[in-house]
Amino acid sequence: MKPLIVWFRQDLRLADNPALTAASAKGCPIVALYVLDENKDMPWTLGAASKVWLRASLQSLDRSLKQLGGSLTIRIGRTQDTINQLVNETGANAVYWNRCYEPSFIERDAAIKSELKAYGLEVQSFSASLMYEPWEYKTRTGTPFKVFTPFWKSLIAKGKPTDPTPAPTRLTFHPVNQGPNLDNLRLLPPKSDWPKSIQASWSPGESNGKNQLCRFLDQGLGGYADLRDRPDLSHCSSLSPFLHFGEISPRQIWQATVSQMAAFRNGSLDRDGWAFLREIAWREFSYHLLFHFPELPDVAWNRKFNSFGWIEDHKFLSAWQKGQTGYPFIDAGMRQLWHTGWMHNRVRMVAASFLTKHLLQHWTKGEKWFWDTLVDADLASNSASWQWVSGCGFDASPYFRIFNPMLQGQKFDPDGSYVKQWVPELSNLSSKYLHAPWEAPSSVLATAKVTLGKTYPHPIVDHKAARLRALEAYRAIKT
């Protein structure tokens, strides 16, 4: 029997993996392939933090496959060539994969599909990383959605997503030259300790994703509707990187959450559960937007923003990246990002608003930094969210919605424990002044061993002045 290639991409799991399930049902020997393609002619190649995550995930997937008697075959190179080569090498007569929705991948995969079919191979692609395909959502007039709430209603109206399928228990593997091992992939930057703190913060892989979901449903979901906004607490699902790499699927999350709500039959948990499912739907919405507006990562949806008064100022950008803006809530977030590859969602919004509005830096600069430093970097969510925050995307977000970093800090990190964790040089400062140290009397600063401009920076911009400047810039492109 000729082998079938199962091409893994952003679906690094065995359960609820339609391509793998279909391959298993066919009963022929498989080659489980992952291709690392760092070709520079593809836009948005993996960021540094994503590579750190990916390395551990590939290792985990390989272990799971070994338990089934096989292993993961990894190849490096231009995707098209690599697959062709493997087809020749193994004599495979079929290739299966689960779909990706990044514009450049759609184009590439379509080309691969037609080329392989022209050679007489059987090629099938499946739906694994969304609850419904982006083209399955339509308004009454047949257009794509541009507003979340109607999109959400349409998702709900479709009823329950398909139940996830279990992992295949039986697979046969076609023997194949395994290619490079993980270390040869160079997924970790040489001579840098930076990945270590990220590695210490996470346990990637399918089984860890499942555990994380269980832990969240058990301990985080209760109170989620209100407490998910608190970076000082642990009510986030922390599933975003698992979702991005497909170590868990939205269908699995949906089903588990609904069962949890049903098991407890309690109105307050229902509210929390639906609030969580809405967040899952936001991811789906971002994919819907990216599919229908493929320029989303690069071009402002609202073309008026082409003439917006962005400022070129590397010092601003660099201070923001390093968490040295002098605004503790922002700095805490940016340092959490650097150290863990992840930032709490509320803080992401405030930090992104600060970069684009207080510092008037182009939204794509923040987008690129997040792309490189987030372990959950996802083209759809990242692009859509930066456009949303900076006001040039979808949603009629009023331009005067400018987050006040002190107020946000007081509201969502009331005793300052989040700031203290990530900005330790302020850890002796009383919570009263923690979100605005420059307002503390000098005696208080002295007691806390804080010297502004020395141990911690002065605010890089004055909030009130920066806010007015941003409002002025937004007003200027209104007409």
Place this chain on the structure above:
DNA sequence: TTTTGAGTTGTTCGA
């Protein structure tokens, strides 16, 4: 086709 209601996440000011 036209009309109508609504749109993730906020802040400031003044009473």
Place this chain on the structure above:
DNA sequence: GTCGAACAACTCAAA
């Protein structure tokens, strides 16, 4: 401290 109004006006989606 709390509360409501103002911040503007536009586009989307459905009736």
